[in-house]
Amino acid sequence: MGMEKYEKFVKDAKDVLTYPPGWSLDNKTGAWRATKPVLDHERCTECGLCWLYCPEACIDSESFDIDYDYCKGCGICAEECRPGAIEMQREETGEGA
Amino acid sequence: MTTEFWNGNMAAAQAVKRARVQLIAAYPITPQTHTVEYLSQFVNDGELDARMVKVESEHSALSACAGAAAVGARSFTASCSQGIQLMSEVMYFTSGMRFPVVMAIANRTLSVPVNIWPDHQDTLVNRDSCWLQIYAVSVQEVYDLMLMAYPIAEDPEVNLPLLISYDGFILSHASEPVVTITQEEADQFIQPPGQTDRAILDPENPLQFGEVLFPEWYPDYEYKKHRALADSLTVIDRTFRKFKEQFGREYHVVETEGTGDAEVVIIGIGSMMQTARYAASEMRKRGEKVGVANLRTFRPFPEEELVKAVGHAKTVLVLDRDIGYGTSGMVYQDVTRTFYHQEQRPELLNFIIGLGGKDITPKTIERCLELGKPGFTGQSVFWPDARGPKEGIPYSEGLTA
Amino acid sequence: MAMKLKDVSREEHLSLGNLACAGCPEMLGFRHTLKVLGKNTIVINATGCLAVVMQMGVPKVPHFHVLFENAPAVISGIDDALKAMGKREDMNLLVVAGDGGTADIGLSSLSGAIERNQDFIYLCYDNESYMNTGGQRSGTTSFGARTSTTPIGSVTKGEDRPPELKKDMVEIVAAHHIPYAASASIGYPLDLMEKVQKAAAVRGPSYIHCHSPCPTGWGIDTRDIVKVAKLAVTTGCIVLYEMVDGVRKVTKKVSKRKPIGEYLKYQSRFKHVIGDEEAIAEIQRGVDENFEAMMAKMSA
Numbered sequence: 016m017g018m019e020k021y022e023k024f025v026k027d028a029k030d031v032l033t034y035p036p037g038w039s040l041d042n043k044t045g046a047w048r049a050t051k052p053v054l055d056h057e058r059c060t061e062c063g064l065c066w067l068y069c070p071e072a073c074i075d076s077e078s079f080d081i082d083y084d085y086c087k088g089c090g091i092c093a094e095e096c097r098p099g100a101i102e103m104q105r106e107e108t109g110e111g112a
Numbered sequence: 113m114t115t116e117f118w119n120g121n122m123a124a125a126q127a128v129k130r131a132r133v134q135l136i137a138a139y140p141i142t143p144q145t146h147t148v149e150y151l152s153q154f155v156n157d158g159e160l161d162a163r164m165v166k167v168e169s170e171h172s173a174l175s176a177c178a179g180a181a182a183v184g185a186r187s188f189t190a191s192c193s194q195g196i197q198l199m200s201e202v203m204y205f206t207s208g209m210r211f212p213v214v215m216a217i218a219n220r221t222l223s224v225p226v227n228i229w230p231d232h233q234d235t236l237v238n239r240d241s242c243w244l245q246i247y248a249v250s251v252q253e254v255y256d257l258m259l260m261a262y263p264i265a266e267d268p269e270v271n272l273p274l275l276i277s278y279d280g281f282i283l284s285h286a287s288e289p290v291v292t293i294t295q296e297e298a299d300q301f302i303q304p305p306g307q308t309d310r311a312i313l314d315p316e317n318p319l320q321f322g323e324v325l326f327p328e329w330y331p332d333y334e335y336k337k338h339r340a341l342a343d344s345l346t347v348i349d350r351t352f353r354k355f356k357e358q359f360g361r362e363y364h365v366v367e368t369e370g371t372g373d374a375e376v377v378i379i380g381i382g383s384m385m386q387t388a389r390y391a392a393s394e395m396r397k398r399g400e401k402v403g404v405a406n407l408r409t410f411r412p413f414p415e416e417e418l419v420k421a422v423g424h425a426k427t428v429l430v431l432d433r434d435i436g437y438g439t440s441g442m443v444y445q446d447v448t449r450t451f452y453h454q455e456q457r458p459e460l461l462n463f464i465i466g467l468g469g470k471d472i473t474p475k476t477i478e479r480c481l482e483l484g485k486p487g488f489t490g491q492s493v494f495w496p497d498a499r500g501p502k503e504g505i506p507y508s509e510g511l512t513a
Numbered sequence: 514m515a516m517k518l519k520d521v522s523r524e525e526h527l528s529l530g531n532l533a534c535a536g537c538p539e540m541l542g543f544r545h546t547l548k549v550l551g552k553n554t555i556v557i558n559a560t561g562c563l564a565v566v567m568q569m570g571v572p573k574v575p576h577f578h579v580l581f582e583n584a585p586a587v588i589s590g591i592d593d594a595l596k597a598m599g600k601r602e603d604m605n606l607l608v609v610a611g612d613g614g615t616a617d618i619g620l621s622s623l624s625g626a627i628e629r630n631q632d633f634i635y636l637c638y639d640n641e642s643y644m645n646t647g648g649q650r651s652g653t654t655s656f657g658a659r660t661s662t663t664p665i666g667s668v669t670k671g672e673d674r675p676p677e678l679k680k681d682m683v684e685i686v687a688a689h690h691i692p693y694a695a696s697a698s699i700g701y702p703l704d705l706m707e708k709v710q711k712a713a714a715v716r717g718p719s720y721i722h723c724h725s726p727c728p729t730g731w732g733i734d735t736r737d738i739v740k741v742a743k744l745a746v747t748t749g750c751i752v753l754y755e756m757v758d759g760v761r762k763v764t765k766k767v768s769k770r771k772p773i774g775e776y777l778k779y780q781s782r783f784k785h786v787i788g789d790e791e792a793i794a795e796i797q798r799g800v801d802e803n804f805e806a807m808m809a810k811m812s813a
Contacts, residue, residue, distance in 0.1 A: 025329040030210040030271045032333060033311045033319040039568035048533060055747030063518050067702055068739055070533065070540040072525045085529040089536030089728075097364070103736070108688035134597040135590060163593035168625030172586030174726070175579070178559075179590025182577060185598055187590065204579055242692070291535045306598050315576040315604065324567040459521035 044071070048088030050103040053082055058100035065101060076086035113297070120254045120264040120283035121190075124276070125150035127258030128188050129160045130235045130298035131214075132305050137165035137176035137188040139195060142228050143280035144218040147190040153387045167359075170195035174202040174213065181211035182321065184312040186262060186305035188348040189213065191236045192280060199240055205275045207337065209322065210310070212265035215243075215275040216258065218284035219382065221468045225281035229469020230280040232382060232434040236410070236442045244274040244348075245411040247381040251288040254278045256361055259293070260351050267347045268309055272340055274462045278432075279383040281469070293359060301358055316365035322485065354449055365414040367406040370396060370419045374403030376481065377422050377458075379429035379447055384465070385473040391477035402481065407443065422451075428430045428458045429484045431477075440464075440493045440510060453471055462493040462510070470497050483508075516707045516777075522548040524585040526573045527808035533566035536735030538742065539638045540566070542585055543609060545702045546636055547574065549709040550605045555591060559584040559619060559813060562645040563638065582618040584608045585626035586635045605713055606633040614672025615641045615722075616652040616680040627718040634712045635720045637682060640727035652671035652680040655750070657796050659782045660730075670785050670792075676799025677806075686720040687756050693719035695755035695764070699726075703769040708755060724751045732781025744776040750803040761811045764810040770804070773797045 020041070025032070046084075054065075059079060066074045068091050075084040093101040118126065125148050137153070138148040154160040165176045170191050177187035179353035191199065196217065206213050214424040217346070221231045244265065248254040257276045263276040266413055278284060293301075312321055326335055345365060352363040369389050371377055378388045385406040392402040405421040407414065422428055428451070432441020439445070451457050463480045466472040479496050483506065492510040524549035533540045539562055547554065554574045558564040560581040566578060579587045588606050595601040610619060615637040623635065634720055643649040643658045650660040657675035663672040686694050693715045697705040705723060712719035726742050728735045745751040746765055749771065751766035774793050777783040786792040 025332045031311060031321065032325060034323055034570040036318055036570045036573045037528045039528045042532065042569065044530055045720055048149050067310055067518060067521065068541065070537050070544065071528060071529065072527060076523045082529065087535035091536055091739055094736040095739055104722035135594045137590060163590050163597040165593050166629060167586060168621055172622050172625055175583035175586035176590030179587035180594035183594050185590050185594035187594065201580060202583060313555050313557065313577055315575055318573055318575045320570050320572060320576045324565065393543060
């Protein structure tokens with residue numbers, strides 16, 4: 016994570032430190048993943064449960080595409096998917112962020 | 113401008129009213145309680161347009177004040193003794209967040225044994241919480257310093273919490289004539305509340321506060337905080353001068369009397385300095401060159417001004433109405449640090465007096481002066497109030513230069 | 514009217530890249546809560562997991578991590594200061610805290626804020642222990658659970674405080690005659706969001722106690738988090754209800770409760786009781802008694 020950003024941040028702070036929203040985007044938490052959810056669009060009924068239950072909010076509410084930059088691979092989406100359209104696949108080395 | 117006959121707690125409350133404080137949160141504790149009772153009356157009578165948060169503890173009192181500051185409001189609390197100890201965690205939090213909260217403190221010692229009488233143990237143990245600490249010697253000073261509290265604390269160069277200390281009972285409960293100012297005059301002197309350039313909690317500009325800072329950058333942040341406190345001396349001095357211009361009463365970070373040609377200078381904080389001044393003037397009548405330097409501000413610690421005040425005096429007596437257990441008084445520690453690097457270092461002696469409200473009379477001060485005479489003993493920290501091993505000889509310890 | 518999936522706001526108020534463990538129930542519940550409250554919200558976060566994982570600007574709403582025990586006092590100051598400045602309007606003031614910050618160290622400050630009728634929503638994420646410090650037991654730890662301070666020993670195994678003494682936060686705040694209090698679960702997001710909606714509509718304090726099974730602390734496979742949260746309800750460990758002006762109503766009826774073993778078997782914190790019929794029976798007895806006592810309080 017960019018230490019340079021912190022340096023400027025602390026230097027620029029007049030008094031109290033405040034963090035602007037969205038700094039966290041630097042944290043590509045997809046790198047944590049051991050297993051990866053893969054959606055089979057053929058079997059997807061677009062019910063939206065995966066989107067609803069995703070703790071990261073990294074599943075698109077329309078396309079149900081998964082943002083692999085941030086998906087931590089918890090597998091809740093796969094577990095909650097009624098038609099079983101999401102499969103957890105072992106992550107190949109080097110995948111993720 | 114009228115003269116009123118007020119006690120210290122009333123003087124503090126009246127000044128808070130003049131400062132148009134928007135939020136007050138406090139919890140009862142003797143001898144501070146009246147301040148909050150008076151303010152409650154002002155609010156309930158509609159004299160002060162503020163909200164009163166009747167909290168369930170001192171910890172919550174300061175937390176509520178911090179919350180108010182987080183949305184840009186002017187807030188006030190009052191406490192002392194055990195109360196400050198309970199809110200100690202929040203004191204660090206408040207300064208770390210750079211919230212200019214003001215607190216009035218009617219100094220009282222810490223239990224146990226249970227004791228409701230004054231000493232400075234309660235504020236001094238929180239000396240490193242990065243609050244400005246300013247001490248009053250009279251009720252007039254309680255009023256004046258409270259009026260100056262917000263202009264100092266809220267100055268963009270400072271943005272730190274500030275406490276005004278006045279000895280419990282001696283100043284909190286004793287009534288003295290106080291020259292007051294009108295609301296109009298106050299409004300000219302104190303900027304309107306709720307106007308700040310500080311970052312605040314605002315849905316229009318959402319920011320995150322109070323989060324983690326990693327070791328790599330932590331010292332940088334701490335240094336800024338430390339500088340803000342140290343450099344607040346300039347702002348304090350500026351505010352004192354502005355106050356004098358507008359109201360005529362003069363304040364300095366170190367207030368001296370008879371130090372010009374003094375061979376012995378007495379240093380200390382709080383109401384006992386009034387007694388010290390009296391004792392010194394009596395000594396002068398007997399031809400002894402004694403001066404007094406009252407530390408108006410303990411944090412920031414006015415090193416340069418103190419060195420100037422002591423001048424060429426050979427002996428410095430530091431009166432401590434507190435004890436840094438196992439070492440010396442706490443004011444003494446800072447005074448010795450200040451003089452260590454001076455070419456002409458006076459002899460520095462420490463007197464632990466007035467603990468738990470033990471009376472400090474002119475005799476007490478004279479006794480200190482007696483003990484401080486060269487050759488009396490080879491030690492540096494004296495406990496003249498505690499009954500020594502032999503009649504007339506107090507406990508003393510420590511090394512002299 | 515019951516909330517439907519299609520009614521749920523598509524807007525997200527949390528940026529990606531939070532530092533929570535995979536499958537974190539608090540992230541899930543917080544995400545849903547903010548969907549209901551929207552942009553015009555100030556969040557005061559007591560120390561705990563959520564405060565830590567929110568760092569580096571995750572929230573898109575004003576967010577203030579305060580101390581462990583003072584969030585309700587801080588929000589009291591905010592509530593009253595905004596009123597004093599004429600800026601209170603219809604802003605939502607939300608406290609989020611864990612079970613340690615709520616039931617233990619922060620209880621007196623919460624009690625004070627409710628008693629003063631401060632206008633705020635308090636959301637407690639109950640993962641039944643101090644997860645941020647590595648899983649020590651708290652006042653809401655379940656009977657029999659292994660935590661790092663209730664380890665499996667040769668004499669005592671897991672939390673041994675009698676099950677009925679576990680702190681019941683909803684009933685504790687109910688005793689304050691709070692206008693709105695509810696229990697909720699991250700397993701039932703629509704139910705939670707409806708409750709947040711009701712809490713936000715209240716003028717004065719409101720309290721929601723959200724059961725949040727923790728994969729890391731309880732030893733649950735991350736993918737099973739929602740399933741386990743639901744099992745807590747369907748076994749009767751947790752009763753989902755709300756209390757409006759003193760009237761209690763179950764919001765998720767469970768007609769035939771599943772045996773408690775169904776819930777325990779997913780959690781390694783109960784590994785020591787799996788296969789121990791006697792131990793499971795003891796836990797079941799506690800759950801049954803609690804469930805019946807809760808039901809006796811319900812008006813509907």
